[in-house]
Amino acid sequence: LRQGYVTAGKEGLIKLWNSNFQLLHKYDIQDFSPLSLSISCHCLTINSKGTKLAVGIRGGECYEINLSTHSVLLLTESHHNGKLYGFDSNPVNTDEFATAGGDGFIKIWSYKKVKCLRSAFLDLALRSVSWSLNGNILVLGVGGDDSKSTKDGTFIVLDSESLKPLFEDRKAKKAISHISFSRSGEILGISSLDGKIYLHDANTYKLIETITIPFQNSYINCFDFCTDSKYLRISANKENLIYYNITTKELFQSPLNIKDVIWNTYNVPYDYNTQGIWNLTDNSSPLVCATSKCRQFDIIAASYSNGEIRLYRYPCNDEVNLIKSFQLSTAAVSLSFSYDGNYLVVLETL
Numbered sequence: 001l002r003q004g005y006v007t008a009g010k011e012g013l014i015k016l017w018n019s020n021f022q023l024l025h026k027y028d029i030q031d032f033s034p035l036s037l038s039i040s041c042h043c044l045t046i047n048s049k050g051t052k053l054a055v056g057i058r059g060g061e062c063y064e065i066n067l068s069t070h071s072v073l074l075l076t077e078s079h080h081n082g083k084l085y086g087f088d089s090n091p092v093n094t095d096e097f098a099t100a101g102g103d104g105f106i107k108i109w110s111y112k113k114v115k116c117l118r119s120a121f122l123d124l125a126l127r128s129v130s131w132s133l134n135g136n137i138l139v140l141g142v143g144g145d146d147s148k149s150t151k152d153g154t155f156i157v158l159d160s161e162s163l164k165p166l167f168e169d170r171k172a173k174k175a176i177s178h179i180s181f182s183r184s185g186e187i188l189g190i191s192s193l194d195g196k197i198y199l200h201d202a203n204t205y206k207l208i209e210t211i212t213i214p215f216q217n218s219y220i221n222c223f224d225f226c227t228d229s230k231y232l233r234i235s236a237n238k239e240n241l242i243y244y245n246i247t248t249k250e251l252f253q254s255p256l257n258i259k260d261v262i263w264n265t266y267n268v269p270y271d272y273n274t275q276g277i278w279n280l281t282d283n284s285s286p287l288v289c290a291t292s293k294c295r296q297f298d299i300i301a302a303s304y305s306n307g308e309i310r311l312y313r314y315p316c317n318d319e320v321n322l323i324k325s326f327q328l329s330t331a332a333v334s335l336s337f338s339y340d341g342n343y344l345v346v347l348e349t350l
Contacts, residue, residue: 002050012039014055014065027065029057032072036061037103037121038080060103077116079103082145084347086128087334090160092135094340098160099347100126102144106163111343120163124151130179130188132202136160141190143175155179155190157205167205171198178222182229183264187246189232191220197234199246214251215240222267222290231258235268239287266293266300273315276322277302290334296341299323303332309346 004018012029029039036059043056053065060080064073082102090096096117100106104126107119125145131138138160143152153172156165172192180189181202188200195218197211211232213220218236225232232244243252255272263271269278269288277300279285286304293300293314300314307328313321334347 001046006044006046006053008041008044008055010040010058012041014041014044014053016067025070027070027072029063032063032074034061034074077107077119079105079107082125083333085144085333086126086140087336087345087347088129088131088138089336089339089345090131090135091133091339094338097336097338097345098129098131098138100129100140102126106138106140106158108160108163111338118161118163120158122156124148124154124156125175128176128179130181131160133181133185137166138163139179139188139190141176141179143177143193152176153192153194169205171207171210172196174219177220178267180223180225180265180267182225183227184229187225187229189223189225191223191234193219195219195236197223197232197244209249211244211251213240213242215242224263224265224268226258227262227264229264231261233263233268233271235270239270241268241270266291269302273317274300274302274312276316276318276320277310277312289331292336292344294337294341295339299337299341301335301337301344303328303335303346305331307331309335311344 006016008014014027016024018024036057038059040058041055042058046053051067056062060078062075064075079101080103084101086100088098095111096108098108102125104121104123105119108117110117124142125148126140127144128141138158140156142154152175154170157167158165172194174193176192178191186202188202189197191197195213199208213236215236221235223232223234230247234242269291278288286306289303289305291302298314300312302310307330308325310325311323328348330348332346332348337344
């Protein structure tokens with residue numbers, strides 16, 4: 001302040017003092033709307049005119065306080081605890097996308113407004129999220145926090161508007177790593193760190209079958225359905241890649257049998273048409289962490305273990321297809337294009 005001081009503490013109180021340290025006014029975070037889950041104040045600053053104060057809260061919110069009217073405005077909010085892995089775009093309303101974090105929050109955001117539209121707290125570590133093809137349902141995967149591991153492997157079905165739970169089940173015993181609906185909308189695929197993929201009926205959520213990958217001490221990172229929902233390609237740790245015929249229930253590793261198959265998504269980075277984004281023969285090359293192909297344009301994005309993000313033309317059989325790249329401070333665990341292709345969202349690790 002120009003003639004005094006302002007302080008904020010972990011008890012959630014913001015206090016204004018004169019130059020003689022006499023209390024002039026105080027604000028209580030618990031009176032702010034919307035209320036933060038954690039009221040501890042972590043930082044604050046004042047504008048150059050001394051008329052407005054911005055305060056950052058441990059719960060991920062940043063509020064603006066007008067010092068003359070004492071009104072409070074929420075400037076921004078975010079996830080605030082644990083890792084952020086879960087992301088998916090609304091296939092019907094292309095302005096919306098969802099994030100699910102280790103802090104237990106599911107949040108629905110607007111691309112254009114760059115703000116959170118609605119959120120819900122589940123008090124569980126959330127690791128993955130997928131939107132149904134009609135946009136009415138969100139499926140969340142639980143896991144990733146050792147202090148809250150009793151429900152690891154659970155999947156929860158929410159109404160995408162109210163964010164109220166509709167169904168819950170648990171077949172896996174370890175954290176859910178990836179969730180995806182088939183192009184037909186009839187199958188819900190859920191992969192786990194226990195090395196299995198669980199295929200459920202997308203309408204009744206009844207378990208159809210369980211797929212176990214044949215690699216010892218391996219877990220599944222992600223998978224893709226093909227467009228006719230007959231095949232799965234599965235990415236495991238240690239750069240292992242395997243395919244599954246849903247009709248014959250057979251696992252196989254040779255891509256020659258399905259070289260002409262068109263995939264509905266491109267979460268699995270290792271593919272014949274994406275050879276230019278990865279180089280497993282050079283140990284000095286950064287590893288591919290995540291990929292995403294734009295639905296509207298022939299562009300594929302890739303994140304790397306050194307924090308680099310690259311955009312390539314698709315198909316990408318060599319590095320000459322590189323369009324542009326940019327650098328993050330740390331590796332991105334997930335990235336995805338919006339359904340209309342206008343935005344690319346990147347989830348960076350801390």
